Amino acid sequence: MNRYCVIMCGGVGSRFWPFSRTDRPKQFLDFFGTGRSLLQLTVERISSIVPPENIVLVTNRLYEPLIREQLPEIRQENILLEPARRNTAPCICWAANHIAALNPDAAIVTLPSDHLVLKEREFEAAILEGFDFVEKDDRLLTLGINPTNPNTGYGYIQQGTKVKGWQGIRKVKSFTEKPNREMAELFLKSGEFFWNSGMFLWSAKSILKAFDKYAPNIGNLFHAPDGIYGSAEEAAFIEKNFPNAQGISIDYAIMEKADNVYVKTVDLGWSDLGTWHALYEASPHNSDGNVTQNCKVLPTDCQGSIFATSSDKVIVVKGLKDYIVADSENALLIYPLEEEQKIRQIVNEIKSRFGDNFV
Amino acid sequence: MNRYCVIMCGGVGSRFWPFSRTDRPKQFLDFFGTGRSLLQLTVERISSIVPPENIVLVTNRLYEPLIREQLPEIRQENILLEPARRNTAPCICWAANHIAALNPDAAIVTLPSDHLVLKEREFEAAILEGFDFVEKDDRLLTLGINPTNPNTGYGYIQQGTKVKGWQGIRKVKSFTEKPNREMAELFLKSGEFFWNSGMFLWSAKSILKAFDKYAPNIGNLFHAPDGIYGSAEEAAFIEKNFPNAQGISIDYAIMEKADNVYVKTVDLGWSDLGTWHALYEASPHNSDGNVTQNCKVLPTDCQGSIFATSSDKVIVVKGLKDYIVADSENALLIYPLEEEQKIRQIVNEIKSRFGDNFV
Numbered sequence: 001m002n003r004y005c006v007i008m009c010g011g012v013g014s015r016f017w018p019f020s021r022t023d024r025p026k027q028f029l030d031f032f033g034t035g036r037s038l039l040q041l042t043v044e045r046i047s048s049i050v051p052p053e054n055i056v057l058v059t060n061r062l063y064e065p066l067i068r069e070q071l072p073e074i075r076q077e078n079i080l081l082e083p084a085r086r087n088t089a090p091c092i093c094w095a096a097n098h099i100a101a102l103n104p105d106a107a108i109v110t111l112p113s114d115h116l117v118l119k120e121r122e123f124e125a126a127i128l129e130g131f132d133f134v135e136k137d138d139r140l141l142t143l144g145i146n147p148t149n150p151n152t153g154y155g156y157i158q159q160g161t162k163v164k165g166w167q168g169i170r171k172v173k174s175f176t177e178k179p180n181r182e183m184a185e186l187f188l189k190s191g192e193f194f195w196n197s198g199m200f201l202w203s204a205k206s207i208l209k210a211f212d213k214y215a216p217n218i219g220n221l222f223h224a225p226d227g228i229y230g231s232a233e234e235a236a237f238i239e240k241n242f243p244n245a246q247g248i249s250i251d252y253a254i255m256e257k258a259d260n261v262y263v264k265t266v267d268l269g270w271s272d273l274g275t276w277h278a279l280y281e282a283s284p285h286n287s288d289g290n291v292t293q294n295c296k297v298l299p300t301d302c303q304g305s306i307f308a309t310s311s312d313k314v315i316v317v318k319g320l321k322d323y324i325v326a327d328s329e330n331a332l333l334i335y336p337l338e339e340e341q342k343i344r345q346i347v348n349e350i351k352s353r354f355g356d357n358f359v
Numbered sequence: 360m361n362r363y364c365v366i367m368c369g370g371v372g373s374r375f376w377p378f379s380r381t382d383r384p385k386q387f388l389d390f391f392g393t394g395r396s397l398l399q400l401t402v403e404r405i406s407s408i409v410p411p412e413n414i415v416l417v418t419n420r421l422y423e424p425l426i427r428e429q430l431p432e433i434r435q436e437n438i439l440l441e442p443a444r445r446n447t448a449p450c451i452c453w454a455a456n457h458i459a460a461l462n463p464d465a466a467i468v469t470l471p472s473d474h475l476v477l478k479e480r481e482f483e484a485a486i487l488e489g490f491d492f493v494e495k496d497d498r499l500l501t502l503g504i505n506p507t508n509p510n511t512g513y514g515y516i517q518q519g520t521k522v523k524g525w526q527g528i529r530k531v532k533s534f535t536e537k538p539n540r541e542m543a544e545l546f547l548k549s550g551e552f553f554w555n556s557g558m559f560l561w562s563a564k565s566i567l568k569a570f571d572k573y574a575p576n577i578g579n580l581f582h583a584p585d586g587i588y589g590s591a592e593e594a595a596f597i598e599k600n601f602p603n604a605q606g607i608s609i610d611y612a613i614m615e616k617a618d619n620v621y622v623k624t625v626d627l628g629w630s631d632l633g634t635w636h637a638l639y640e641a642s643p644h645n646s647d648g649n650v651t652q653n654c655k656v657l658p659t660d661c662q663g664s665i666f667a668t669s670s671d672k673v674i675v676v677k678g679l680k681d682y683i684v685a686d687s688e689n690a691l692l693i694y695p696l697e698e699e700q701k702i703r704q705i706v707n708e709i710k711s712r713f714g715d716n717f718v
Binding site for chain 2: 018296298309312313314315316317318319320325327330331332333334335336339346349350353354358
């Protein structure tokens with residue numbers, strides 16, 4: 001089997017404070033009360049396509065115990081522990097080098113660990129077709145989502161010409177990470193643009209070639225002498241080189257620049273669950289437009305709000321419109337949903353005023 | 360020493376949900392983060408006047424473990440455990456009979472266990488003078504508080520003629536428990552009325568005489584053959600008779616009816632802490648009129664609100680005006696302060712929907 005999966009699970013998820021905490025970020029949480037964390041759901045979702053021995057997890061070393069606890073089926077050598085936080089490009093470059101050393105003919109699907117995918121069949125079909133597509137030629141493929149609003153937090157992919165013989169795959173004309181509002185509105189209106197889901201497919205060879213061409217500062221850092229990757233010396237090599245890598249996303253480092261980028265448009269019932277608002281949208285609403293996340297709530301005169309706490313807690317609340325009420329351990333957030341972009345800043349303030357214990 | 364103190368500590372305090380819980384009501388809580396519960400503060404306050412062996416606690420038997428934990432200095436035989444909830448009159452009648460059997464010449468100060476008294480010296484002076492007053496003659500004395508608003512939850516005492524030789528003590532002209540709003544406003548306007556603090560002084564003989572005269576149905580129930588009170592047989596006698604007593608307050612049963620009631624007006628920095636609003640009033644406010652009860656709060660655009668949780672929790676909140684935010688263990692209340700009278704009903708609803716564990 002030449003097919004591999006890299007799951008990125010080192011994020012902090014601070015926008016989901018106080019649910020998401022430094023010591024247990026979003027991907028490790030059972031968000032929907034299903035009994036499985038988002039990371040576990042991600043691994044399950046890909047397991048029908050990629051066997052566990054070909055699933056590679058990249059995370060911050062802080063989270064090793066959580067990974068071992070939640071995913072005992074993943075072998076120790078498949079868990080790559082980053083010594084520092086450097087965004088997605090260095091993470092992807094390391095994983096590709098690691099896998100290429102084990103199998104030079106590897107094809108890789110790279111997945112975030114904290115997204116929601118409701119349509120598992122469509123997901124499976126898209127990944128299978130994606131593998132076929134990138135195994136054929138030197139191509140970088142991303143899965144594109146039909147946008148529903150001018151969200152400025154996503155990357156936007158402008159689709160170009162169709163690729164003959166491949167259903168729903170097109171050449172990418174342009175790739176714009178996090179546009180401003182005005183531009184996002186134009187993109188939405190045009191009908192030519194798709195959101196970048198953050199799910200990528202490529203061969204190990206193609207992505208490493210792209211690093212050498214478009215982000216050589218990162219690519220070079222991960223060039224190791226033969227026999228390092230996959231050996232006991234890999235950790236020391238990474239310890240030395242990884243922290244020197246620029247912290248940059250794969251979108252900025254490669255996808256915006258490369259000329260062999262393709263998009264497969266998919267309808268997966270997808271949400272990146274990147275914000276409380278995204279979670280609100282992705283969750284079932286009651287008749288007042290309230291979302292109750294896994295807890296007991298007695299709301300009076302509340303509309304458009306999301307209530308989230310542990311399942312064994314009761315919330316009695318009156319008169320809130322369009323609010324987040326999120327309670328977790330030693331922190332409680334009561335905040336207007338539309339101002340949630342301030343949460344990151346608040347988390348920093350809490351950290352400096354009250355200490356690490358609260359974030 | 361003929362001076363005794365009866366502390367009533369069997370209440371449920373459901374108006375303070377979710378802070379006050381069935382298994383740990385208000386009087387057992389460290390309300391102000393002082394390290395001492397309201398009950399412990401009450402015992403400390405009277406200890407300079409009445410020695411521990413003369414302090415009698417009356418509580419529901421549910422709370423025996425809490426009493427033993429919080430007040431190890433009180434002897435087992437001084438803890439009277441009620442087999443049922445019957446309001447204050449039966450509680451006071453039992454305690455007076457119990458004490459009279461030990462010491463027929465006893466004088467008793469009866470205190471609630473869950474009030475706030477800031478001026479300890481004035482308190483001490485008032486109690487000492489009160490003891491002198493009721494030891495002299497067959498008199499029932501209550502401490503009266505200058506009213507600051509037309510609260511309909513209190514008893515109102517109309518003062519009559521001065522009593523010669525006693526500073527600040529007057530005969531009571533009328534006693535009205537929980538008047539309606541209109542009447543309470545008239546009372547306040549007239550300047551003749553005081554709030555009943557629920558702190559009473561009398562001799563054991565006087566209060567027992569009053570029970571026989573004004574509430575004989577209760578008085579008779581507690582007439583025991585000689586040798587029962589203070590003996591091993593007291594518990595069985597109480598077990599049999601106490602549950603048959605009418606559940607009624609001492610105010611309705613005796614104080615409204617008796618013709619030998621006196622009031623000593625006092626300024627004690629007193630609050631009955633009977634409601635969130637009372638707690639709000641009794642607590643220091645910041646410049647936005649918010650009260651922070653023993654917790655870490657980052658408020659934005661909040662005014663006139665009270666925030667209460669455990670000391671090791673942080674609350675981030677925006678845009679609440681005149682709200683209660685109270686978080687305790689498995690329950691969170693976010694409710695307009697002016698509608699707090701609905702909390703009791705809510706507690707019942709929670710109990711029936713989610714079970715005893717949440718109330």
